[in-house]
Amino acid sequence: MSANIKTIAVIGAGTMGNGIAHVCSLHGYRIMLLDVKDEFVEHGLATIKKNLARQVAKEVISQQDSDEALARISPGTDLAHAAAADLVIEAVSEDTALKLELFSNLDSICPPETILASNTSSVSITLLAAATKRPGQVIGMHFMNPVPMMKLVEIIRGHNTSDTTHNTIVELTEKLGKAPVTANDYPGFVANRVIMPMINEAVFCLMEGVAEAEAIDQIMRLGMNHPLGPLALADLIGLDTCLSIMEVLHNQLGDDKYRPCPLLRRMVAAGHLGRKTKRGFYEY
Numbered sequence: 001m002s003a004n005i006k007t008i009a010v011i012g013a014g015t016m017g018n019g020i021a022h023v024c025s026l027h028g029y030r031i032m033l034l035d036v037k038d039e040f041v042e043h044g045l046a047t048i049k050k051n052l053a054r055q056v057a058k059e060v061i062s063q064q065d066s067d068e069a070l071a072r073i074s075p076g077t078d079l080a081h082a083a084a085a086d087l088v089i090e091a092v093s094e095d096t097a098l099k100l101e102l103f104s105n106l107d108s109i110c111p112p113e114t115i116l117a118s119n120t121s122s123v124s125i126t127l128l129a130a131a132t133k134r135p136g137q138v139i140g141m142h143f144m145n146p147v148p149m150m151k152l153v154e155i156i157r158g159h160n161t162s163d164t165t166h167n168t169i170v171e172l173t174e175k176l177g178k179a180p181v182t183a184n185d186y187p188g189f190v191a192n193r194v195i196m197p198m199i200n201e202a203v204f205c206l207m208e209g210v211a212e213a214e215a216i217d218q219i220m221r222l223g224m225n226h227p228l229g230p231l232a233l234a235d236l237i238g239l240d241t242c243l244s245i246m247e248v249l250h251n252q253l254g255d256d257k258y259r260p261c262p263l264l265r266r267m268v269a270a271g272h273l274g275r276k277t278k279r280g281f282y283e284y
Helices: 015-026 038-057 063-071 079-084 096-109 125-130 163-175 191-207 213-224 230-237 239-253 262-269
Strands: 007-011 030-034 073-076 087-090 115-118 138-143 152-157 179-184
Touching: 007 015, 007 079, 015 030, 015 038, 015 063, 015 087, 015 138, 030 038, 030 079, 038 063, 038 073, 063 073, 079 096, 087 096, 096 115, 096 125, 115 125, 115 163, 125 138, 138 163, 152 163, 163 179, 191 213, 191 230, 191 239, 191 262, 213 230, 230 239, 239 262
Parallel strands: 007 030, 007 087, 030 073, 087 115, 115 138, 152 179
Antiparallel strands: 138 152
């Protein structure tokens, strides 16, 4: 069970990866934070330090907790380090080909008992598992953004995910102070199958002149009690990520209700991806 998981390799030091590393290290797990370039890993570590400092300032954790969490994180760029992990959590970009190559490589690098998890928000866990010789030990752990604050982890069972793997990851998720909720492996799972069409429809409302961005978001915040309006949420997630998820839903479910809004495509083409580029539906 998860008591056997002591070392976790997080692949990808971006927004989701550094958040996952932050939470896991704070709960006593040894972490290897791996990415393809030193600068990516350094940026991820800097974000973790900043977020831990914020928690110390708010007295959520002590300075000692922060120091010990940082000491448990080993940064690196060599995927071979993942061989020492009991669990690998992949958090690279939503690129199916990239993830398939990574899972195939991890399968050859990691010992047979290592569990391979993906933080994917839309790519099929069954497909990723098929790139390995251990489909029973492949599972989805879809954390929400921002990881240190959001309680939910959507646990995705692939077609061949074993009960042992599922139970181990559910137990681990609870030890991280999160709420695991299990879903089966269908396009978009539950979270994105529901939220992404809403975001996409909000972009259609903006494109068609139904209302300005601020008005659309205010209506959803005040009328539907959403903490963040759909366009501001899209900026937080990243418009490129929103587009790729809508394309997965459209392609795999074959229903035109999932067609990405042309304005969303145009903004991604222009490089206006939201908070990460300082410009999306809002400027930052």
